[in-house]
Amino acid sequence: MSFLEKIKEKLPFTVGQDTTTSAEVGVLSAHQIAYDAKSGAKESSIKIEKSVESKPESSVEKSADKPGDSTGVKGFFGNILSKLSFKNEKIEPVKDSLTSAVIESAIGTQENPKEESILEAPPEVDESLLEEMEPPKSILLFILKGSFIFLLAAGLGVFLFFTSQLSNYFDFATTAIGVPSVLNELTDTNKDIKDLQTEINFNRYLQGKFYLDQFSIDGDKYSRNFYIYSNKTMSEEEKSNAKEQMDLLRENLKKSFSAASAKLGKNLGRTLIDLEVADQADVEVLFTKLLKDKLDTKLKELKDGTTEEETRDYKLYRQVRKLIENSNLMGLLKSTDFDKLSDNELQTLITQVNDFTENELSAIQKIKDVRINWSDIINQIKLETSYVDQYFSEGYFKEIGGIQYTSYDFDSASGKIIITGITKRLDTTNFTMISNLIDQLNESPYFKNVEMKSFTKTGSAKDGYTATLRLNLELQEDTLSDADKSIDVNSVPEFLTPQKGPEVNK
Amino acid sequence: MGKVDYQLILQKQKTGIRAYGLLCLVFLIIIGAYGYFKWLDYNIFEQAVATNEADVVTLKKDSLNEKNEYLSNKTQADELENELNDNLKDVFPANDNYTELTRAFDAFEEQTHTAKSPFVISNIEYQEIQTSEDGNYKYLPVRMTIASSQENFNKFLQYVEQSGSLLGKTRLMDIQSIHLSFGEDESGESGVKVTNSNSELINFSVKIHAYFQNI
Numbered sequence: 001m002s003f004l005e006k007i008k009e010k011l012p013f014t015v016g017q018d019t020t021t022s023a024e025v026g027v028l029s030a031h032q033i034a035y036d037a038k039s040g041a042k043e044s045s046i047k048i049e050k051s052v053e054s055k056p057e058s059s060v061e062k063s064a065d066k067p068g069d070s071t072g073v074k075g076f077f078g079n080i081l082s083k084l085s086f087k088n089e090k091i092e093p094v095k096d097s098l099t100s101a102v103i104e105s106a107i108g109t110q111e112n113p114k115e116e117s118i119l120e121a122p123p124e125v126d127e128s129l130l131e132e133m134e135p136p137k138s139i140l141l142f143i144l145k146g147s148f149i150f151l152l153a154a155g156l157g158v159f160l161f162f163t164s165q166l167s168n169y170f171d172f173a174t175t176a177i178g179v180p181s182v183l184n185e186l187t188d189t190n191k192d193i194k195d196l197q198t199e200i201n202f203n204r205y206l207q208g209k210f211y212l213d214q215f216s217i218d219g220d221k222y223s224r225n226f227y228i229y230s231n232k233t234m235s236e237e238e239k240s241n242a243k244e245q246m247d248l249l250r251e252n253l254k255k256s257f258s259a260a261s262a263k264l265g266k267n268l269g270r271t272l273i274d275l276e277v278a279d280q281a282d283v284e285v286l287f288t289k290l291l292k293d294k295l296d297t298k299l300k301e302l303k304d305g306t307t308e309e310e311t312r313d314y315k316l317y318r319q320v321r322k323l324i325e326n327s328n329l330m331g332l333l334k335s336t337d338f339d340k341l342s343d344n345e346l347q348t349l350i351t352q353v354n355d356f357t358e359n360e361l362s363a364i365q366k367i368k369d370v371r372i373n374w375s376d377i378i379n380q381i382k383l384e385t386s387y388v389d390q391y392f393s394e395g396y397f398k399e400i401g402g403i404q405y406t407s408y409d410f411d412s413a414s415g416k417i418i419i420t421g422i423t424k425r426l427d428t429t430n431f432t433m434i435s436n437l438i439d440q441l442n443e444s445p446y447f448k449n450v451e452m453k454s455f456t457k458t459g460s461a462k463d464g465y466t467a468t469l470r471l472n473l474e475l476q477e478d479t480l481s482d483a484d485k486s487i488d489v490n491s492v493p494e495f496l497t498p499q500k501g502p503e504v505n506k
Numbered sequence: 507m508g509k510v511d512y513q514l515i516l517q518k519q520k521t522g523i524r525a526y527g528l529l530c531l532v533f534l535i536i537i538g539a540y541g542y543f544k545w546l547d548y549n550i551f552e553q554a555v556a557t558n559e560a561d562v563v564t565l566k567k568d569s570l571n572e573k574n575e576y577l578s579n580k581t582q583a584d585e586l587e588n589e590l591n592d593n594l595k596d597v598f599p600a601n602d603n604y605t606e607l608t609r610a611f612d613a614f615e616e617q618t619h620t621a622k623s624p625f626v627i628s629n630i631e632y633q634e635i636q637t638s639e640d641g642n643y644k645y646l647p648v649r650m651t652i653a654s655s656q657e658n659f660n661k662f663l664q665y666v667e668q669s670g671s672l673l674g675k676t677r678l679m680d681i682q683s684i685h686l687s688f689g690e691d692e693s694g695e696s697g698v699k700v701t702n703s704n705s706e707l708i709n710f711s712v713k714i715h716a717y718f719q720n721i
Binding site: 158193221231316368375378405408 | 512515516519522523526527529530533534536537540541544545547548551552554555557558559561562565566568569572573575576579580582583584586587589590594597598642643660663664667668670671672673674678680681682683684685686687688717719
């Protein structure tokens with residue numbers, strides 16, 4: 001039932017119905033009005049609808065003509081008019097018909113200017129009629145409610161979508177429907193990058209280790225030739241051959257060192273779009289850990305290996321693992337300008353590389369590093385002695401005297417040397433010669449704490465004077481090592497001008 | 507009373523319109539803002555995924571190249587390893603291998619000794635095996651007594667000093683102490699003219715450490 005129909009239903013008269021019904025309604029309405037008047041209501045309102053006014057006159061007339069109904073009709077309109085006249089007695093009641101009553105009313109109205117309108121006050125609708133009426137539904141409100149629900153649903157959808165895409169809360173659902181979230185996609189691709197980069201790092205380090213081994217092996221050969229080249233007790237021919245070999249080996253060493261530097265000198269990390277990684281330093285740490293983990297896994301697998309290959313691989317991975325985060329080695333690889341290295345510096349580089357790496361050769365190198373070349377020491381003693389006795393060990397001791405050693409005691413553990421011998425002079429300056437020898441040895445970078453506290457001399461002017469010699473001295477191992485590294489073998493003269501000693505006529 | 511209800515309902519409708527309108531507006535703003543900022547995040551993630559996917563393609567190629575390079579070097583590396591291990595058997599063996607060391611001393615003696623320039627090992631004495639302080643290696647202490655010419659004495663020192671090289675395949679050794687005294691020459695003179703003559707006899711005893719791996 002529409003709103004309009006409800007209104008119609010509530011109205012005291014019927015709109016758009018036949019005359020019989022209207023008449024009946026009119027009777028009811030008249031009774032109602034009469035009731036209102038009787039009940040003392042001062043005013044009663046009748047809302048006259050246009051539809052009522054436009055009722056066909058014929059139907060009204062027809063109703064009025066009906067016997068028995070005229071009284072009703074007249075009474076009805078009479079009541080209306082009496083109501084509308086508001087007790088004005090000059091308004092005559094309706095006589096024969098509605099038309100004539102209206103005309104008379106109009107005339108009457110014209111005759112009495114005070115009563116120009118028959119509808120003095122607007123009729124009022126009985127409010128009770130609206131008690132059960134509702135205003136029309138608001139379409140706007142309906143639309144707004146619908147929009148609100150839509151927005152609510154859309155908001156929920158947006159929230160669910162972004163939460164499922166940008167977090168892991170709905171992984172169970174996204175996984176179930178086979179549509180991974182963008183976050184998971186990122187995680188997966190990050191994992192792929194980590195795995196691939198770690199694989200690259202792994203192979204790079206294995207190759208780096210190979211080049212370092214190659215460098216160590218060539219370095220070992222170089223070191224041996226360098227020893228020959230720099231040892232003063234070697235012949236010139238041996239030195240020359242050694243130098244040729246060193247030059248050849250230098251090229252190989254350069255290749256393997258550069259290759260090792262290229263493989264090991266690079267950063268392990270790679271730019272990674274990962275929420276867990278804040279900056280590049282963390283990336284480096286992360287990839288370093290991944291490489292270590294990979295090597296640890298390999299080591300675990302091979303730990304109980306029995307085959308030769310498994311044992312070899314186990315050793316290889318163990319040694320490679322020690323290369324990771326070897327800052328000393330990395331610094332050396334990055335900072336060394338190989339082309340500018342002298343022979344001595346190259347020898348030092350070989351030693352350093354072996355010290356910073358771990359393999360069998362590095363263990364050998366560590367032993368060699370502390371090994372004392374006694375031939376050099378003996379040669380140095382002879383050299384220093386020749387400063388004091390220019391004819392030392394040239395076969396003139398019996399004729400002109402000088403210094404003659406009878407025994408050496410060398411001890412590597414304590415670094416102490418004991419030299420015993422005799423000095424012979426035709427004059428009486430044996431003690432001066434010994435003192436000069438002590439000073440000379442003390443000035444040498446090879447020795448320290450040279451001392452001889454007891455001086456004894458025997459002899460005569462005819463046969464010359466003889467004094468016993470017992471020197472206690474210590475090796476300056478650090479200085480010795482440094483001096484060895486920095487020494488230029490070609491700069492050491494073959495013959496040193498004697499500082500002191502008697503003149504000899506052969 | 508009916509009029510009041512009617513108006514009340516109308517008023518309620520108006521209030522409802524205002525309330526729902528406001529709610530819709532607020533929700534629209536919230537959803538819009540939330541969606542916008544989340545979309546920005548989402549877009550960043552999408553771009554990151556795209557970048558990562560491109561990186562993965564590149565890395566796969568790099569990884570393959572690196573692997574192939576390693577495999578091509580591996581053969582060479584294995585050969586190098588075998589060569590190294592073969593040499594280490596002589597230079598830095600897995601055990602004290604003192605019999606081989608004795609044969610090596612004998613070989614040096616035979617190679618060096620001549621009538622004019624003698625080199626005679628009169629005594630070799632092996633002592634207890636020791637382990638280094640850091641545990642990286644072990645060593646076998648050896649005492650030797652040798653009578654030698656000056657020339658061969660120098661050769662012996664060089665022999666020990668050059669030991670441990672893969673090139674010479676000589677057992678890694680280190681002289682710990684030397685006591686040498688000079689014998690009498692042919693003229694009967696006591697003392698030494700150290701480099702004057704090959705016939706001068708040096709009697710020396712030497713203590714050597716012969717190294718081997720600590721496995």
